[in-house]
Amino acid sequence: QKEVEQDPGPLSVPEGAIVSLNCTYSNSAFQYFMWYRQYSRKGPELLMYTYSSGNKEDGRFTAQVDKSSKYISLFIRDSQPSDSATYLCAMSAGQGAQKLVFGQGTRLTINP
């Protein structure tokens, strides 16, 4: 079993829809959770960074962490074609030189 599971998709939704992206994990020591967006042939770009359980909102993006269920989500409201990318979840047990464990990434397409 992988430490972090993420449905690779592809996921295709119409413009304006609410998108839900999810990851599950098995290591209860994870406390730091991140979402990265990666456009084709580019490096991943940090979108959201949360610590422990709870919600964090930034514009059209909301990150949720449920440590009791070992489940994290990223919601995108009013999705735009420019949101079309691969979204990677990542997590670690601590700060400093901690190794991040990544999900496989979900490929998302927003159709105009």
Next chain:
Amino acid sequence: SQTIHQWPATLVQPVGSPLSLECTVEGTSNPNLYWYRQAAGRGLQLLFYSVGIGQISSEVPQNLSASRPQDRQFILSSKKLLLSDSGFYLCAWSIEGTQYFGPGTRLLVL
């Protein structure tokens, strides 16, 4: 603000040739540095990380090596490339937890 550079952006090399990829970070001191490889349609595989000059930790035994000759410079090398070394190589830096990625180097070994 911090900036991370990688070069070259794209590289096509024959099997058996040497490799040197360079990563530099600006705007920060004593960062943790990382090399990842991303194969097509797959996730990120951590290859090496470094917490300081000359300090390298290897995650996956393979045909590659890394060096950190200066505080903000990280180099990925190989003496003889294999076909399986093809992929997208990403450098990242961090101070606390969150990692920030460079633009990547696309390597094709023929």
